[in-house]
Structures are given as structure tokens and as C-alpha cells.
Amino acid sequence: MEHTEWTHTPVLLDEVLEALQAQGSRGTFVDATFGRGGHSRAVLAQLAPEGRLIAFDKDPEAVAQAQRIDDARFSIRHESFAHIGDLPSASASGVLMDLGVSSAQIDNPARGFSFRFDGPLDMRMDPARGLSVAQWLAQASVRQMAEVIRDYGEERFAFQIAKAIDARRQVRGPISTTAELAQLVAGAVKTREPGKDPATRTFQALRIFINAELEDLQQALAASLRVLRSGGRLAVISFHSLEDRIVKQFIARHSRETVDRRAPFAPPKPMALCALGRVRPSAAEVAANPRARSAILRVAQRTSHLLEGAPA
Ligand SMILES: C[S@@+](CC[C@H](N)C(=O)[O-])C[C@H]1O[C@@H](n2cnc3c(N)ncnc32)[C@H](O)[C@@H]1O
CATH class of the missing domain: 1.10.150.170 (Putative methyltransferase TM0872, insert domain)
Incomplete structure (x- = not known):
């Protein structure tokens, strides 16, 4: 079957837009998980003419969909979001990660992700x-x-x-x-x-x-600290406890001053993030899209790079 038949309903869309929009519409935003572009299209709809949206996806079918977007402000990279660290330092006003698989992947028996439909046992993104x-x-x-x-x-x-x-x-x-x-x-x-x-x-x-999902996530989170500009927002949607634990612990670890145990008299490293909270889908969203039921969105804001002496 043609890949165009498989669709995906974006999860926590209004909440993601609210989190990212606080940074205005002129900056550079990163959609680390394009999927079928539900979040990307909504971001583009609100982006200023000078704004930029850079998307990533590992999946060639997602990338083929993204390539249909005819908009000079938008670009797609066919690689893991573990590579977001290749973007210039302190360049992004917002980074979104909507983790896991899309409905387009799971509903397509040929991709082998689902025990509900028979297909080749593949599961590679x-x-x-x-x-x-x-x-x-x-x-x-x-x-x-x-x-x-x-x-x-x-x-x-x-x-x-x-x-x-x-x-x-x-x-x-x-x-x-x-x-x-x-x-x-x-x-x-x-x-x-x-x-x-x-x-x-x-x-x-x-x-x-x-798919080395947890390793990619750890790398991308660490890289996001460098890529986000001061005040930039990190928004991560996870769908199971292993992912959410990594995101939660990452935000918590960077939301406090840290002391280097090997250099106890050095001044503590200032916090790199400020946790802005955790959002779950409404009952209405879960009723309309049952796949949203386990979603957890965590949002954090990048504190000043200058405080840390990191390249701005
Ligand atoms: C939940 S879907 C995203 C849906 C998207 N937000 C939308 O509204 O259509 C997750 C997507 O992330 C991609 N993905 C998962 N892990 C990835 C990784 N490490 N690097 C790049 N893409 C990844 C998957 O291929 C999938 O298309």
C-alpha cells in the first residue's frame, strides 16, 4: 500500500504550541520528530516570515511526507535527532520531541511494529x-x-x-x-x-x-542544552515510563546548581534549565484520540548561557 494512506493525529497540540510560542514566532524552532508533520504544520502556520523550522526524522516515509512541504522556512533532515547537536550553539528558540512511533508506522503491517496486524518482523524506524x-x-x-x-x-x-x-x-x-x-x-x-x-x-x-531509542533520547537531551538559546523552550512528549523517567531526571538534574565533587571549592555550576511543568492530555483529547492516553509533556526553559560561560 502507498504510504500516503497512513496518518497520525498530533498529541497535545495546543499545549505544545503554547509552550513554544512563548518564545515568539521569529526564531528557529526544531521539530525533532516530524512523523506526519502535525506539530510541524501547526508551528509553520504561526511562524513569522523570517522564522525557521528544522525537522528531523529517521523514517524515510516521514521524510518523503516532509519533502512535500513547499515552504522556504522549513527544512527536513533524514537522520536521528541524536544529531541535533550539529545545529549552531544557542540558535534555537524551541525544541520539540514527540517520542516513539507514529500511528502511520504502527498501523502499517509492512513495518512490523504491531502485534495486532501480521507483517514482517522489522520495527526499524x-x-x-x-x-x-x-x-x-x-x-x-x-x-x-x-x-x-x-x-x-x-x-x-x-x-x-x-x-x-x-x-x-x-x-x-x-x-x-x-x-x-x-x-x-x-x-x-x-x-x-x-x-x-x-x-x-x-x-x-x-x-x-x-532503534536505540533511549540512547538517542539521552544524546538529544544533552545536545538540546547547547542548541537552545537563553530563554528557549524544550518540550518533550513521552509515552512510557522509561522515556518519561529519562526526561524528568534530565530536567531535574539541570534545574539546580551542581557542585563538582572533584572540585568542591569551585563555584557551583548554575542551573541550565528551569522546569516549567508537566501536562497530561485532557479527557476530551483521550476520547477523541485514545493513543494520547499515556502521553506526558514536560516543558523546560533554557537559562542564560552567559551564566555558564558557554558559547552564546
Ligand atoms: C510520535 S511520532 C511524531 C508525530 C508528529 N509529532 C506528528 O504530529 O505527526 C514520532 C516520530 O519520530 C520519529 N523518531 C523516533 N525516534 C527518532 C530519532 N531518534 N530520530 C529521528 N526521528 C525519530 C519516528 O520515526 C516517528 O516518525
Whole structure:
């Protein structure tokens, strides 16, 4: 099927615009996760003629959609947002990260993200790079599989699932489809969580791992400190506790003065961020778009670079 059939409803759109707009409409904004451009288009609609919007996405289908935007203020980069640090220092008035997968990715069986639809077991955001989940599961040790499923899926039955995958590949060869994996996991998970498919945690874990999602997030957050100008806003939407914990701890760590333990008499490093709060979607938004239900938006403001002696 043509990729144009797959759509995505932007989450917490008004709240994101409010967070970024506080910086006016003339600056340079970064949409680190273009997806289907719901947030980008809304930012562009309010951007001044001299403003700029630089978007990133790993996914070639998202990039192809972005390339249709005919607007001199807009540009798209086909790379991980871990590279936002390549932008000039203190150049951005706002950085948005809307983490995870888009509906366009998850609803397309050919991308292999969902246990609900049968398709090739892939899950790469950029299918041209790295290993697919099927390739990785064909070669990983039981211990590696169990660690990934436990650490990134917070799955109690991680070891049993890894053993089941190993047993199956020894007898019938590697798993190649989402339906095969979902069925195998359902057999290995001995208790049921209400309203949750038994494969949910395993699919989440494998997706996070194969796309290095948490590593990219850590890098992009660190880089955003350099890229945001003084007063610039960081807005991050996360969809599960592993991501949100990283964002929350990052903002908390940079929202206080820090003392270098190796140089206890040096003046403390001033705070780099000021936390502006946490926003959840309204009941009305969740009713209209159930995929918004687990979203958490955290917003922080960059404090002065001059205070830190960093390049402005
Ligand atoms: C939740 S969607 C964004 C939806 C978008 N805000 C919209 O309104 O259409 C997340 C997007 O981020 C992309 N993505 C995830 N991790 C990425 C990374 N490390 N670097 C670049 N893009 C990434 C995915 O390919 C996906 O298209």
C-alpha cells in the first residue's frame, strides 16, 4: 500500500504550541520528530516570515511526507535527532520531541511494529539501517533477549519468553512475522494484565532496543542544552515510563546548581534549565484520540548561557 494512506493525529497540540510560542514566532524552532508533520504544520502556520523550522526524522516515509512541504522556512533532515547537536550553539528558540512511533508506522503491517496486524518482523524506524527485530532474534543469545525484554519492557516473564524464542528457532528456524512472535509470547506469559495484550511489553522492548531509542533520547537531551538559546523552550512528549523517567531526571538534574565533587571549592555550576511543568492530555483529547492516553509533556526553559560561560 502507498504510504500516503497512513496518518497520525498530533498529541497535545495546543499545549505544545503554547509552550513554544512563548518564545515568539521569529526564531528557529526544531521539530525533532516530524512523523506526519502535525506539530510541524501547526508551528509553520504561526511562524513569522523570517522564522525557521528544522525537522528531523529517521523514517524515510516521514521524510518523503516532509519533502512535500513547499515552504522556504522549513527544512527536513533524514537522520536521528541524536544529531541535533550539529545545529549552531544557542540558535534555537524551541525544541520539540514527540517520542516513539507514529500511528502511520504502527498501523502499517509492512513495518512490523504491531502485534495486532501480521507483517514482517522489522520495527526499524529506518529500514535501511541496522538489523530488523527478526534478524536480531535469529542471532541473539537467550541472555541478551531476556535482558532486553526485561529492561525495556519491564516484563516479568522475560526469561521464559527468551527461552520460548530460542526453542522455536532451534526446531523451526527463526521467527519472521509479528503474528508468530505475538503467539509465542502469549504462550510464555503466564498471567494476564487487564486490557493489555500479553505481547505489548515484548514488542515495546524490542522496538526500543532495535532503534536505540533511549540512547538517542539521552544524546538529544544533552545536545538540546547547547542548541537552545537563553530563554528557549524544550518540550518533550513521552509515552512510557522509561522515556518519561529519562526526561524528568534530565530536567531535574539541570534545574539546580551542581557542585563538582572533584572540585568542591569551585563555584557551583548554575542551573541550565528551569522546569516549567508537566501536562497530561485532557479527557476530551483521550476520547477523541485514545493513543494520547499515556502521553506526558514536560516543558523546560533554557537559562542564560552567559551564566555558564558557554558559547552564546
Ligand atoms: C510520535 S511520532 C511524531 C508525530 C508528529 N509529532 C506528528 O504530529 O505527526 C514520532 C516520530 O519520530 C520519529 N523518531 C523516533 N525516534 C527518532 C530519532 N531518534 N530520530 C529521528 N526521528 C525519530 C519516528 O520515526 C516517528 O516518525
